Amino acid sequence: MAVVTFRSDQRISVDNRRELRMFISAAGQSIKGLASRLGLIVVEERLPKDTAAVLLYSPRCGSASGYKIVVNQDDPPERQRFSVAHEIGHFVLHRGDPDFKVLHDDENYGEIVPLFPVVGNSFRNGAKSRVEREANQFAAALLMPANLVRANVNYRLESVQNLAREFYVSFDAMDQRVRELKESDRMQTDSDCAGSQFRKNSCPTRKTTAQRHLHEVQHLWRHVGV
Numbered sequence: 001m002a003v004v005t006f007r008s009d010q011r012i013s014v015d016n017r018r019e020l021r022m023f024i025s026a027a028g029q030s031i032k033g034l035a036s037r038l039g040l041i042v043v044e045e046r047l048p049k050d051t052a053a054v055l056l057y058s059p060r061c062g063s064a065s066g067y068k069i070v071v072n073q074d075d076p077p078e079r080q081r082f083s084v085a086h087e088i089g090h091f092v093l094h095r096g097d098p099d100f101k102v103l104h105d106d107e108n109y110g111e112i113v114p115l116f117p118v119v120g121n122s123f124r125n126g127a128k129s130r131v132e133r134e135a136n137q138f139a140a141a142l143l144m145p146a147n148l149v150r151a152n153v154n155y156r157l158e159s160v161q162n163l164a165r166e167f168y169v170s171f172d173a174m175d176q177r178v179r180e181l182k183e184s185d186r187m188q189t190d191s192d193c194a195g196s197q198f199r200k201n202s203c204p205t206r207k208t209t210a211q212r213h214l215h216e217v218q219h220l221w222r223h224v225g226v
Contacts, residue, residue, distance in 0.1 A: 006141070011093045020092075024145040028168045031084045031143070039065030040091060042084055044073035053083035055090045058105035067091060068105070078170040082139050089138030090131070100131045143169050144177040146184075153178060 006012065006020045016038060023034045032042045041063040047054070053071040061068040069087040071080045094100035144167050152163055164174040 009093070013092075016092050020142065024142060024148070027145075027148050027166050031081050031088075035069060035084060035088055038088065038091065039063055039067070040088070041068045043068060043070055044080070045070050046074060047072040049074075052079065053087050054103055055087040056103050056105045061105070065091075076170070078164075078168060078173070081168060082143065082170070082173060085139035085142045086135045088142070089135035093134060093138065094131050097131060099129065140173065140177055140180075143167060144174060146181055149174075149177060149181060153181075 006017060006024065012020065019034060019037050023029055035042050041061055047070065051072060052075060053069055056068050056070060057066060058068045059066045069084055069091075071083050071087075075083065090100060095102060149163065149167075152166070160175050160178065161171055163178070164171045167174065169177075
């Protein structure tokens with residue numbers, strides 16, 4: 001899976017990087033406000049049922065960048081929020097990418113390929129192409145920053161439902177995010193041990209810390225009956 005890092009990804013401009021890092025400093029911030037600060041406008045329209053949102057080049061839309069995001073007005077607010085974050089990912093990462101087609105506002109929405117499946121949550125439905133996977137991961141990192149999610153799981157042990165409400169995302173999105181962070185921590189533990197196998201007692205010490213974190217996450221799953 002592609003990894004998007006706000007701190008170091010060279011596709012992200014300095015100004016955009018600053019806005020993104022400010023956004024991920026707290027949970028539940030306005031995604032439309034972020035879009036505006038990045039030079040985008042967000043509008044709601046009735047899109048085809050299999051289309052959650054589109055990024056359009058629209059020079060007359062009035063945005064600073066000449067781009068706008070159109071989100072499906074029939075989707076639940078949490079889905080809309082993720083869809084907007086997904087399109088911000090395309091705007092920040094993919095406008096100059098040959099694998100990404102920039103749509104213009106005079107194109108027929110009904111003729112475009114759906115950005116991601118409409119069934120279930122857009123984060124859990126894995127997109128096929130690289131740019132779609134990156135946009136999904138970008139949206140997850142933007143709306144559910146790893147350090148904030150880990151802090152909630154570690155110290156408050158709230159249910160996934162409560163975490164989803166706090167971060168204003170769907171249950172499915174938060175469920176997937178915590179599971180991926182859990183797997184990431186497990187892999188990091190394995191890597192630390194492999195790299196320290198010749199240093200006496202260093203692996204057990206590192207592993208104990210990571211295992212404690214994993215135990216707390218596992219306690220969360222038992223708490224919510226997963």
